[in-house]
Amino acid sequence: MIRVFSLPDLGEGLTESEIVAWHVAPGDTVTLNQHIADVETAKAVVELPSPFSGVVSELHRPEGVLVHVGDPIVSFEVVGADAVDDSGDSSDSGAPAAPVPTKREANLVGYGPDAEREGRPKRRARPGSAACATPVPLATVTSPGLPVAVTSSVANPVAAAPGATTMERPRSTPPVRMLARDLGVDLTRITGTGAHGVITRDDVRAVGVTPETVPVADAPSVFGAPSGTRESRTPIKSLRKLTAAAMVQSAFTAPHVTEFLTIDVTPTIDLLETINTAGAREGAGRVGLLAVVAQALCLAVARTPSVNTRWDEAAGEIVQFHYVNLGIAAATPRGLMVPVIADADRLGLAGLADSLARLTAAARSGTTTPAALAGGTITITNIGVFGIDAGTPILNPGEAAILAMGAIRRTPWEFRGDIALRQVMTLSLSFDHRLVDGEQGSRFLADVGRILANPGLALTMLGATPGAA
Template identity: 60%
Template sequence: MAAKDFALPDLGEGLTESELVSWHVAVGDTVELNQPLAEVETAKALVELPSPFAGVITKLYAEAGTTVQVGAPIVAFELEGSEGDSAGSSDAAKPEREPVLVGYGPPIEGDGRPARRARKGTSKAPTPAPAPAPDPHLKVEVVPPPASQTSLPIERVETPRSTPPVRKLARDLGIDLATVIGTGDKGLITREDVEAAVSGGSLRDAGKAGSSGSGTRRAETGERETRTPIQGVRKYTAAAMVQSAFTAPHASEFLTIDVTPTMELIATLKESSAFRGRRLNLLTVVSKALCIAVGRNPSVNTRWDEQAQEIVQFHYVNLGIATATPRGLMVPNIKDADALDLVGLADELSALVETAKAGTASPADLAGGTVSITNIGSFGIDAGTPILNTGEAMILALGAVKRMPWEYRGEIALRQVLTLSVSFDHRLVDGEQGSRFLADVGAILANPAVLLTMV
């Protein structure tokens, strides 16, 4: 057997550290090649780290919930092979692995580009079977990295298994997951388990819940404040917004329009065979209108490259959709959205939003956007001044659709009205160009038939 350390790889986002959210393995476990070892949270997404080796886990260098530097060892293996193998020959004994993650290198297509996410309805490669869940009561030896000689090995109790949304719910309610008994598959702690813990229904130690059974942190400890570390998506979002706000000179414009014709069109299309069983809404139509308006106003689909002192013009639209998730704001994007018809956009939007809200969006899903939409109307908001997604020249905010009195054919009538808001980087987009873009989107939504004059 040959010993081998595995260091935290570069996950392809230019980051120097990641939070180790949970372990899927324990010391003594035998793992297969590409078997998930741990779940780590980068600035944008939760990522499972697959094992680059087949062998036996001998050490865990980091505890769940800690931040690990890229390049630091996180787990040690005894690799499969003969006991007489030397350090030099152990590499030959290692099974050849298929790269599956940024940092080892994503699967590569024939043209040299990373493989793209399969669209809805296409076959997907089989997912490696998850490792058996460790016993939450099992004590595991965790040894510091070899570079640290000042501390001795410690023992800890394995962190209870749960999903990111459930962990957030537990934090919000002041529930310690170590006190909760999981009723899900293989002891997984579910949302229902956390909610039951609030009323004292499934705590490992009932005394921790307090006699009132309220389950809130203030009732248990009397604390008047809660402090949460700035990390993960929140840390990335904050840094990106500050960089965008103080780098790109923002300009914003607004346009209020009667979208009754578009709302009537959507109602008609929903009854058609092409959209039966598909989610079609105003965001879908706005996404198509944006792609068409970008083609007529290409300056909004650019990037300012400060280092090269160049303006990068994109000849494709990777459409970002700002999405509120349990982990915070995420902006996954639809690759080559301008090449999709309305049916294709409806499918991609549904898949994108579901993936983001489930916390399974990959770094590739979140990278490479060129323009974005934020649907503030879903919260009942009329208009706003959105901040640009870093590296993009334009973002469109979609307000709430409201019935209100409006001039229609020379009379006052109740119509469905909304306000569009656009922010753009004034280094790249002049006021005239930004105005023409917004007017094009508005013209399409006010009268979808105008598309016949644009394409």
């Protein structure tokens, strides 16, 4: 019986995903929960497990296309329990059947058992003509004296011409295959120079011409663009599309106010050196300044809870959070992501440091799940790592405040009645003026700064009321 698997709802209201890579081909035998594809939502790249055991009969969508939730993406020929529908009947029809929900479909996005991934069957050879399609002209770009025909040899990885010879798929990674599609490069005509013959980005760039570009005289460029290109175009999709929509919504919905505070953080830097001295945290990683700022923020939130709220326009209510789900803005190869540390106010300095290490590693490796990017109540962004002193960060939609950490610089500073070189940093706080008054925002920012300037004050602020420290 043929069972059709449609793109599932990956959560958080995401309605579409891009198929980054297929790990199966028609004719492959798969097992339940075997990793069959990588799909990229607007928030993360996730592994898609098979909901059935059987043989792949058809891939309905090729790599690199956006698919909406509910669209069929792959069909399986199944037998046994998987071939029985909800009424207990089985069907011998070869026609694709409508998607039938099964209990196994709950094991999606890598959350279900995955013990059968080891020892998966080797992929069968696929028809070579699918990857060796004849280049087809896409467009003609005309510039004075420079008419150029732009072609593409991007092949359809799903369909194959009858009677075609068979060959193994070129060895490459999903980002390289995506680059090849963008440049109109046929991977089957490239000899890989990477380890074990894997095709690299440089291999693709060496033969590729970017679509929709205008070649010019061969001359070096300070932009590092491929020789002969004047401009490039990239589709707006996935994370960049979501980020843009969220920032526009925030900027034109919440009335932003930004305040700045420059402080001497030398005592905090000295404290970190002590903590990170060999043996200070046996068996644990280093504690960074971001962890201290996160701890200071949690303490300050307890004294000014209005910064940890949400404006619910539909309900006509202000939602007060009695916990801190701390978002950490992270620059990744996919763009800006804001993974969340749940209940950060309960972790303490060591717990925050460990959570930050795991969170940052997952975000930069692209393994953060959509669930880990949701539910934030307040955010920190560290612009200081880029050498920036201060900025006006835009609120994450639904949050009342965002704190930016600037770069630490050795600066002449008044210290004990004299001038000395001190470690100085600027904090920037943007807040929603519907939820946070100027006095409240100022008090919150001053509390964070006071802790960083004198971390011992944190002991006096635990459980204290505003103005007690």
